[in-house]
Amino acid sequence: MDFFYKKKNIKYLYILIAIVYAIGLFIPLMENDSAQHAVMAMRMYLNDNLFEFYKGPNPYLDKPHMHFWLAAISYKIFGLQEWAYRLPAILFTVLGAISTYHLTKKLYDKSIAHYGSLIFLTSQSIILANHDVRTDAVLTGAVIFSIWQFFEYLLTKKTLPIILGAVAMGIAFSTKGFYGVAIICFSLFAHIIYNKKFSFIFSYKILIAFVVFFLSITPILYAYYVQFGWDGVEFILWKQNVNRATASGFKQNSPDYAFFFHSLLWVFLPWAFLMYFGLFYQIKKWVKNGFKKTKGVEFLTIGGILIILVIISFSKFKLPHYLNPLIPSLSIFTAGVLYNLNVDGKQKTLKVFLGFVYFFVLVLAIASFLILFFTFNTPTILTVILALLSFIILILTLVKKEEISNKILVNSVLLMIFVNVVLNSYFYPKLLQYQGGMNIAKIIKEKNINIDDIYIYENNYSWSLDFYTKKNIPWISTDEIKDIKDEIWLFTKKKNDIENLKKQEFIITEKIEAENFRVTRLNLKFLNPKTRSSKTGKVYLVKIKKEV
Incomplete structure (x- = not known):
């Protein structure tokens, strides 16, 4: 090909x-x-x-x-x-x-x-x-x-x-x-x-x-x-x-x-x-x-x-x-390296780097298919088709005889296309579903909770909560809560905050929780569905009022 x-x-x-x-x-x-x-x-x-x-x-x-x-x-x-x-x-x-x-x-x-x-x-x-x-x-x-x-x-x-x-x-x-x-x-x-x-x-x-x-x-x-x-x-x-x-x-x-x-x-x-x-x-x-x-x-x-x-x-x-x-x-500079090695007749050196390409294809293909089929839920048919098409194109191009510098360039490009089709269409969308703030924002919309009644408790910021509610949700301290007469909703990442609120004579009238994981800190236990729950936590949206 x-x-x-x-x-x-x-x-x-x-x-x-x-x-x-x-x-x-x-x-x-x-x-x-x-x-x-x-x-x-x-x-x-x-x-x-x-x-x-x-x-x-x-x-x-x-x-x-x-x-x-x-x-x-x-x-x-x-x-x-x-x-x-x-x-x-x-x-x-x-x-x-x-x-x-x-x-x-x-x-x-x-x-x-x-x-x-x-x-x-x-x-x-x-x-x-x-x-x-x-x-x-x-x-x-x-x-x-x-x-x-x-x-x-x-x-x-x-x-x-x-x-x-x-x-x-x-x-x-x-x-x-x-x-x-x-x-x-x-x-x-x-x-x-x-x-x-x-x-x-x-x-x-x-x-x-x-x-x-x-x-x-x-x-x-x-x-x-x-x-x-x-x-x-x-x-x-x-x-x-x-x-x-x-x-x-x-x-x-x-x-x-x-x-x-x-x-x-x-x-x-x-x-x-x-x-x-x-x-x-x-x-x-x-x-x-x-x-x-x-x-x-x-x-x-x-x-x-x-x-x-x-x-x-x-x-x-x-x-x-x-x-x-x-x-x-x-x-x-790297394009120039490929050009100069070819002009200088360094075909043996180029073959070594073509070998690196073969190695990367093997390793990254295995990793990509493991991600695709063994990390989260079964991918959609469209994702599988896109991944398989990009992989087939890569393999067909890889086995074609061609000038070595061109093979290094074209196959490396096609490899990164394949890898990132998997990452962008499947892995990242699935991974980011574990962002607690984004999940709470979905629940707020589903339950039609008044966004003006919601506050971030202390410094439990969640940027995804703000973006997906389309509001810069105000932050509030414990002292400020005491001055509020009506029921309000508080967002927190800490279960201890809820217990502390109870001790300060606040009544929890409703509690919503969502799964949460710091997605920039990936580890094998999280990627393994069998051990994932040991690495995830919770975020909370609680409705509170003062005790009468």
């Missing part, structure tokens, strides 16, 4: 990838961050106020507003829907894929331009980031688009690319502070140093870029000033990234200096091993050539990546999704 190996049919790979992403649009929102961000944007939308930024009842002084603004605008256009929250992420991912395509073509060869974008779109963390949506998808698209446009300026000296690059850099800043800006600047710095293009730095057009960048971040600075005064402006211009680097205000979560390097093995699945080999292969060529400019070696991608990885490895607060904005550059 050579269908997908023909250049004219490359568009069908994109169509299959689009199906995977489209399915992910309708997955329930995942606690904590994704649902939390969706609810924070919902508050902006419901209050018609983009400048008052809250997490629950508390002012939110952390990430900038851009991701939340885009979600709130999407709600305004399409309503409070899961897919509306995710739509900006999808659009910026498409922008990232287009940018990756063009940079791959310009840095390496037009024959592999699609390699870069296909690698990017099928990297597991990028697929995940488009249904478990946080700030990273918008940041990733903005960063690689900015790098592409600044690179175009370096090639052509035209003004428009430098303006577009500066605007995109402003969006990156407005999404996650200076982290995205640093990735852009270090990538360009590595490229300029490697190519000795120092004259570009001293062009008057650089001043245009600074002015445009400043103008593009002005709305964010104004938003911080409106809510927090000059302290807010100081925070986003300096303290935010310093606080994360030093874990000030955060729990230090990883002293491991190699954390990001080994996290890449799954974040950049299934491309990480090829990328790491390529890193040594390309640098070896450069060193052998006396550190001079070498054919097939570029530093716009890998130079910026290495600088950033070294810097963030010293941070005391580390999370795997911090790597997402590097994935487009990693994808371009």
